[in-house]
Amino acid sequence: MNMQPRPEPKDGEDCFTLCVSSILAYHNVPEFCSVWKQSGIVYTEQGTVGQGRLSPIYMATENDLQWIHRIKLQIYRENDQTTVVEHIKTLLMQGEPVIVWLDVFDMKYNSLYQLHHFAHCLLLVGYADQQFEFIDEFYHLKESIDEQTLIDALDLKQTEMIEEGTHYVYNVVDSSQVTTAVTEKDIYDVIQMNLSVMQSQYSQTITTDHGQPLTDAYTGLQALDQYLNHIRECLSDILMLTDEYVERMYQDLSRISNNRYLFTYFLEQGVSYHSSLEQLIQMYQYVAQRWKLVSNMALKSQYAEGEKRQQMVERIWHKLQNIRQLEQEIVEYNQLIIEKKDQKIEMEY
Known part of the structure; x- marks a missing residue:
């Protein structure tokens, strides 16, 4: 081929x-990049406090691709x-x-x-x-x-x-049965699904992107709160900030940044149905940039040691608190879009 x-x-x-x-x-x-539709936050912690992980994925990837696009x-x-x-x-x-x-x-x-x-x-x-x-x-x-x-x-x-x-x-x-036409209902269904995750109201089983079910998982803004608490606990013990720990942090933060960028390509398919999606796209792009910034800080912290690494992780923690506010604003804006489907939303961020 x-x-x-x-x-x-x-x-x-x-x-x-x-x-x-x-x-x-x-x-x-x-529009092959528009097939990625889930954009959540999931926090899991297995074993010790140093094993906390953050992910944007709440359903198996094969379900994401099958949903609407039939891939x-x-x-x-x-x-x-x-x-x-x-x-x-x-x-x-x-x-x-x-x-x-x-x-x-x-x-x-x-x-x-x-x-x-x-x-x-x-x-x-x-x-x-x-x-x-x-x-x-x-x-x-x-x-x-x-x-x-x-x-x-x-x-x-x-x-x-x-x-x-x-x-x-x-x-x-x-992709032999692929459907590229995204309806107005599809757009709102996806926004509502992601919103339910971000509001910790998702009623289905949370899985990894490989379809493995997760237990004791936090979702949405609660997940981000748990992750912030997790980092704060790790900051109290410099020995927990191992090479493996900061490498995992970089991977997780980078994945969420990528996820926010990808989701904007799906939202672009709905701008003709609802002009306020242009504002939502800008909000996702901006928060994606902020996630990318902290992921790069995590990458750099892999090359620091001891107190210097601790200081860098603390800076990441402070940046993530600001990102938490941005994610809150996105949740609120998504809620307004669902409530006022046929109206232009007058909000500025």
């Missing part, structure tokens, strides 16, 4: 959404190496690009090669002569790797992504 890296990624695309976008663009699906994300999880490789070859021979999750520790072009185990995804687009052709949109790269290197990299056992003992995860995107 003649797939090439896309010319320009959009704000908010990460390695996975880049792969999905590439497949949708390859199949001539317009089918087929997720394969396997433990048998031979089954995985042969199935991927079959899919490629059928002309199906395959999204694979792998450990960058084994990828020579990656800056973390032989340094750090970390899950990343890219797109396999061909196989010939024991070589797999791949596109890594995150690095804007198209290259080939030998079969053994791919086999080694596909094993996720030393990364955070491994779930329930599953070593291999790969995806296929089926």
Whole structure:
């Protein structure tokens, strides 16, 4: 298949959404970034106080893509190496690009090669002569790797992504039944769903983006409050601010920033129905920038130690308090849109 890296990624695309976008663009699906609809906040804490995590996701990714747009994300999880490789070859021979999750520790072009185990995804687009052709949109790269290197990299056992003992995860995107027309009702349904999450009124099971149910999860503004309390507790003990802790903080804050950017592309589909969505889009773009700022601060804190790191995390905590106010304003504005669907909302932030 003649797939090439896309010319320009959009704000908010990460390695996975880049792969999905590439497949949708390859199949001539317009406005391919508008398919991402959930924009919440979820806080979970497993075990000790130092394990608090923040995520924008409250439903499985395959449900998000299926909702309204009817895009089918087929997720394969396997433990048998031979089954995985042969199935991927079959899919490629059928002309199906395959999204694979792998450990960058084994990828020579990656800056973390032989340094750090970390899950990343890219797109396999061909196989010939024991070589797999791949596109890594995150690095804007198209290259080939030998079969053994791919086999080694596909094993996720030393990364955070491994779930329930599953070593291999790969995806296929089926857009044959895709619907690109977004109705006025669709727009309000999505706004209402995200609003229910942000107001901690979501009645369905909270899951990870991989569909794993979460217990004892906080949602919305309550989740952000819990996360702020979590950081404050960790600040009281400098030993809790480990390299792993600040790396996780960077990952979480960056994901929420990306999520807010992505959601604006969906909202753009509804501006013709409700002019006040233009203001809402600007609000999401601004808060996305603020989340990106604190995520960059978390990234820099990985290179600090001791009291200097503690001071940087404290600055992040203060910035997040301001972001909390911005998220509150977005919740209030969303509520007004739901209540006054047919009226222009006169509010300035």
